Amino acid sequence: MLGVxxxxxxxxxxxxxxxxxxxxxxxxxxxxPEETSPRIEASRSFPFLVYDGSDWQQGMRCxxxxxCEKECPPKCIFIEKSPDKKPDAVGKMQxxxxxxxxxxxxxxxxxxxxxxxxxDAIKMDVDYNLSATNRFxxxxxxxxxxxxxxxYYHEIHPTEAAxxxxxxxxxxxxxxxxxxxxxxxxxxxxxxGGAAS
Amino acid sequence: xxxxxxxxxxxxxxGTLAAMTRRNPIHCILSLAxxxxxxxxxxxxxxxxxxxxxxxxxxxxAVAILATFALMMTQGHIxxxxxxxxxxxxxxxxxxxVTAAGVFSVLGWAAQSYRPLTPSTQQAPAxxxxxxxxxxxxxxxxxxxxxxxxxxAALIGAVVIALPSEEERS
Amino acid sequence: MTPLNLFLLLSALLFSIGLAGALTRxxxxxxxxxxxxxxxxxxxxxIAFWRFGPNPEALTGVMFAIFSISVAAAEAAVGLAIILxxxxxxxxxxxxxxxxxxx
Amino acid sequence: MTPVAVxxxxxxxxxxxMGYVPAFWQPLASAILSVVPVLVVFPALFAVTTVLERKGLxxxxxxxxxxxxxxxxxxxxxxxGIKSLTKEDVVPRDADKVVHFLxxxxxxxxxxxxxxxxxxxxxxxxxxxxSGLLFFFAVGSMVxxxxxxxxxxxxxxxxxxxxxxxxxxxxxxxxxxxxxAVVVIMAAGSLSLPAxxxxxxxxxxxxxxxxxxxxxxxxxxxxxxxxxxxxxxRSPFDLPxxxxxxxxxxxxxxxxxxxxxxxLGEYLGMxxxxxxxxxxxxxxxxxxxxxxxxxPSYLWFFAKLLVLIAAFIWVRGTFPRLRxxxxxxxxxxxxxxxxxxxxxxxxxxxxxxxxxxxxxVCAAVIVIPFALFSRRAQEGKKLQIRTxxxxx
Numbered sequence: 001m002l003g004v005x006x007x008x009x010x011x012x013x014x015x016x017x018x019x020x021x022x023x024x025x026x027x028x029x030x031x032x033p034e035e036t037s038p039r040i041e042a043s044r045s046f047p048f049l050v051y052d053g054s055d056w057q058q059g060m061r062c063x064x065x066x067x068c069e070k071e072c073p074p075k076c077i078f079i080e081k082s083p084d085k086k087p088d089a090v091g092k093m094q095x096x097x098x099x100x101x102x103x104x105x106x107x108x109x110x111x112x113x114x115x116x117x118x119x120d121a122i123k124m125d126v127d128y129n130l131s132a133t134n135r136f137x138x139x140x141x142x143x144x145x146x147x148x149x150x151x152y153y154h155e156i157h158p159t160e161a162a163x164x165x166x167x168x169x170x171x172x173x174x175x176x177x178x179x180x181x182x183x184x185x186x187x188x189x190x191x192x193g194g195a196a197s
Numbered sequence: 198x199x200x201x202x203x204x205x206x207x208x209x210x211x212g213t214l215a216a217m218t219r220r221n222p223i224h225c226i227l228s229l230a231x232x233x234x235x236x237x238x239x240x241x242x243x244x245x246x247x248x249x250x251x252x253x254x255x256x257x258x259a260v261a262i263l264a265t266f267a268l269m270m271t272q273g274h275i276x277x278x279x280x281x282x283x284x285x286x287x288x289x290x291x292x293x294x295v296t297a298a299g300v301f302s303v304l305g306w307a308a309q310s311y312r313p314l315t316p317s318t319q320q321a322p323a324x325x326x327x328x329x330x331x332x333x334x335x336x337x338x339x340x341x342x343x344x345x346x347x348x349x350a351a352l353i354g355a356v357v358i359a360l361p362s363e364e365e366r367s
Numbered sequence: 368m369t370p371l372n373l374f375l376l377l378s379a380l381l382f383s384i385g386l387a388g389a390l391t392r393x394x395x396x397x398x399x400x401x402x403x404x405x406x407x408x409x410x411x412x413x414i415a416f417w418r419f420g421p422n423p424e425a426l427t428g429v430m431f432a433i434f435s436i437s438v439a440a441a442e443a444a445v446g447l448a449i450i451l452x453x454x455x456x457x458x459x460x461x462x463x464x465x466x467x468x469x470x
Numbered sequence: 471m472t473p474v475a476v477x478x479x480x481x482x483x484x485x486x487x488m489g490y491v492p493a494f495w496q497p498l499a500s501a502i503l504s505v506v507p508v509l510v511v512f513p514a515l516f517a518v519t520t521v522l523e524r525k526g527l528x529x530x531x532x533x534x535x536x537x538x539x540x541x542x543x544x545x546x547x548x549x550x551g552i553k554s555l556t557k558e559d560v561v562p563r564d565a566d567k568v569v570h571f572l573x574x575x576x577x578x579x580x581x582x583x584x585x586x587x588x589x590x591x592x593x594x595x596x597x598x599x600x601s602g603l604l605f606f607f608a609v610g611s612m613v614x615x616x617x618x619x620x621x622x623x624x625x626x627x628x629x630x631x632x633x634x635x636x637x638x639x640x641x642x643x644x645x646x647x648x649x650x651a652v653v654v655i656m657a658a659g660s661l662s663l664p665a666x667x668x669x670x671x672x673x674x675x676x677x678x679x680x681x682x683x684x685x686x687x688x689x690x691x692x693x694x695x696x697x698x699x700x701x702x703x704r705s706p707f708d709l710p711x712x713x714x715x716x717x718x719x720x721x722x723x724x725x726x727x728x729x730x731x732x733x734l735g736e737y738l739g740m741x742x743x744x745x746x747x748x749x750x751x752x753x754x755x756x757x758x759x760x761x762x763x764x765x766p767s768y769l770w771f772f773a774k775l776l777v778l779i780a781a782f783i784w785v786r787g788t789f790p791r792l793r794x795x796x797x798x799x800x801x802x803x804x805x806x807x808x809x810x811x812x813x814x815x816x817x818x819x820x821x822x823x824x825x826x827x828x829x830x831v832c833a834a835v836i837v838i839p840f841a842l843f844s845r846r847a848q849e850g851k852k853l854q855i856r857t858x859x860x861x862x
Contacts, residue, residue, distance in 0.1 A: 002804075002840070002843070002848065009788045009789060010784065010785075010788050012788070013784065013788040016529070016530050017526065017787075019532075020532050021529070026532045027534065028532065029534050199369055202369045206377050210380060210381070213381055213384045216388070216400060216404070217385070217387060217388030217391075217397075217400075218388075223569075223622060224566075224569075225397055225400065226396075226400065227569065227615070229400050232404075233407060236381070236410075236411060240411075240414050242369065243374070243414050243415060243418045244418060245429055245432070246601045247601050248429055248436070250604040250605050252407075252410075253609070253611070253612075254611055255436050255437075255440050256403075257611055257612055257615060258608065258611025258612070258644070259443075259641075260443045262637055262641060263444065263447055264396055264399070264443070265618055265622075265637075266634075267447040267450055267451060269634060270451060271450065271451065271454040271460050289390075289391065293390030294390075296387075297383045297390065300379075300382070301380060301382075301383035304375075304378075304382065305376055305380075308372055309372060309376070325600035325661065325662075326655070326660070327600075327660065327661075329426065329433070332425075332426045332430055333430070337430050337434075344434055344438070347437075348437060348440075350441075351444050351445050352444070354448070355444040355445050358445070358451075
């Protein structure tokens with residue numbers, strides 16, 4: 001008969017209504033600014049640049065090869081090559097980015113830049129509290145704001161960071177027989193320290 | 198002369214004038230609704246509450262909406278087609294205005310020369326739902342039946358006329 | 368109390384407005400509206416004469432007005448249906464262009 | 471103070487105040503004293519209802535609802551009001567400016583005028599018209615015109631579609647609405663709402679003489695409430711708004727305070743039709759049991775109003791939106807025949823001698839057509855639990 005389903009539906013919603021006052025597990029809402037849900041290791045928001053050691057300019061892994069800039073589907077990355085060279089994470093002399101901007105109001109979090117980076121320099125961040133009052137300058141992240149330390153990377157994605165460090169250490173082993181420039185020694189120790197932690 | 202009558206008469210005249218002179222037909226229908234609310238107010242001023250509210254219910258609630266629907270179903274999708282061209286002094290409109298003015302002068306003269314009449318009762322006689330219902334069911338039961346048949350015929354007839362024919366539908 | 372003459376004048380004015388509209392407008396729907404207006408003007412007369420007449424208890428004028436309103440409603444429904452049917456044939460509601468009797 | 475004094479406290483206060491007003495100003499003062507409370511109380515009720523509705527809907531969906539502004543989120547309407555007042559008032563460039571401006575005003579005006587004939591308590595009605603019910607429906611039909619004005623003047627496809635949907639829906643459901651109210655007019659023999667409420671204020675032992683307690687009254691009440699839901703464009707009949715298809719229907723081009731006015735008008739219409747349902751079927755301001763008559767009448771009216779509002783919220787939280795053809799089919803193939811059967815049933819009740827036989831016969835006259843109609847409605851429809859397939 002017409003109306004039975006209507007009554008069943010009404011009973012169901014009434015049960016939800018009263019149940020939400022009685023049982024705690026029905027209410028899955030978190031009061032966001034005060035409480036946040038536990039971080040999931042696989043979560044990703046926007047890209048950042050990894051550096052080794054303590055000096056973000058010295059330890060920058062990026063060699064400004066511009067592959068990510070070419071691959072980025074919405075074209076939100078802008079890179080300017082440096083005129084001079086500095087030793088990279090492995091100890092080879094490479095260019096470094098004089099300018100590295102990501103417009104995260106354009107970025108679509110596809111992670112293609114991370115996939116294509118041959119130097120493990122760009123990785124995905126987990127921070128999602130990105131609201132800003134100025135939609136132009138505050139959302140256009142420059143090199144300084146993009147740089148985050150390897151320790152931070154270990155903190156947010158431990159498993160992934162460990163394997164990346166192992167790969168880098170292996171690459172450094174291969175590069176070690178050659179005479180290394182004195183300036184790279186500090187970076188090298190810092191890099192291995194990061195891998196050990 | 199009561200203030201209420203003056204206000205409602207002004208609304209009625211203004212609304213109907215706008216309804217017949219605006220170039221956009223939608224404006225015409227909306228101002229017609231306003232004018233007919235004014236006419237309903239005149240009924241109320243005369244003490245005929247039931248007829249006044251029936252007037253609003255039928256004309257504002259049904260006829261005006263029906264007219265908008267008809268307009269929308271005919272040319273409503275073309276905004277420019279709705280607006281009529283300005284031709285206040287064409288031959289047909291001038292002759293129309295002259296005819297209407299003539300009719301008004303005759304009717305107005307007749308109304309003015311009517312000997313002043315005062316209502317036989319100071320208080321308007323009760324014309325509420327109950328009295329109207331009793332009258333409908335006793336004195337006017339035959340007209341009521343005829344009206345019922347007429348409305349049914351109009352309902353069916355309107356549907357039959359407005360339905361597209363077989364070959365138009367296919 | 369407002370004198371009867373004023374009601375009759377108002378009614379005559381509304382009737383003339385409706386007549387002028389029905390004669391001058393070119394859109395069939397607006398012509399129909401003009402006719403509705405004339406019916407309404409007649410209704411004002413009916414109600415006014417009921418109120419000022421010698422025997423208001425009989426409700427004659429009110430009854431006449433109610434029947435007139437229902438006839439007007441029926442007329443509007445059928446008239447607009449006819450306009451729809453005509454529009455389907457001629458693709459216009461302009462009365463100047465609807466000049467053939469053949470469908 | 472005696473219960474009667476408490477019950478009539480507003481009436482006596484008004485008379486007391488009128489004593490200080492010179493005779494010439496008395497009609498005006500009387501009107502102001504009657505109208506201003508309505509203009510204050512019902513918008514305040516609107517503000518409270520929006521919070522309660524959002525919290526209730528939240529709980530139905532196992533959420534918390536608004537809880538940030540003020541204690542338990544009860545100052546949320548103030549925040550919403552300030553927000554809508556400070557927002558930019560956008561008028562589309564091609565809009566018909568005058569009509570666009572008048573539409574929300576006409577809507578709110580029509581929704582407010584309707585309260586003139588609603589008896590809120592014993593002797594508490596602004597205008598005791600002897601065609602009060604007709605007045606209610608006549609003014610209520612102006613809302614359709616306001617909706618059409620809003621939709622047409624915006625010059626937007628969505629708003630025009632929404633307006634035409636809304637008008638078609640409101641006209642279709644106005645017929646069952648009026649026919650469902652007709653049974654009460656038949657029983658009470660009056661169109662005056664205070665008289666109808668007075669008629670139901672008697673008691674047999676402890677039970678009240680509410681019309682909802684008779685078979686035709688109960689059926690009429692249910693049919694009336696369904697039509698009222700459709701008339702006030704509320705879920706599950708809210709397809710004039712239909713966010714998923716036509717975004718917000720006829721008020722898509724409105725912003726800021728005009729949008730808030732549409733909201734206000736919609737809720738005022740809902741309160742008014744609920745108030746009418748209370749007056750017609752639930753005994754108006756009368757107490758549900760004879761031993762509770764010492765509670766002031768206006769409190770009973772508002773208690774019943776809150777119950778009906780809660781029912782509206784409950785229904786909104788439960789049912790999905792109907793499709794347009796389902797909506798129209800429901801109005802013309804189910805609601806209209808059922809209300810006509812109900813009118814016959816009320817006549818039968820009037821002419822049969824009172825007793826158990828009358829109750830049984832009248833209940834059967836309602837239930838049997840209902841079963842037949844519902845079987846017709848479900849014929850040829852495969853009703854089953856839907857199995858969901860995910861895209862592969």
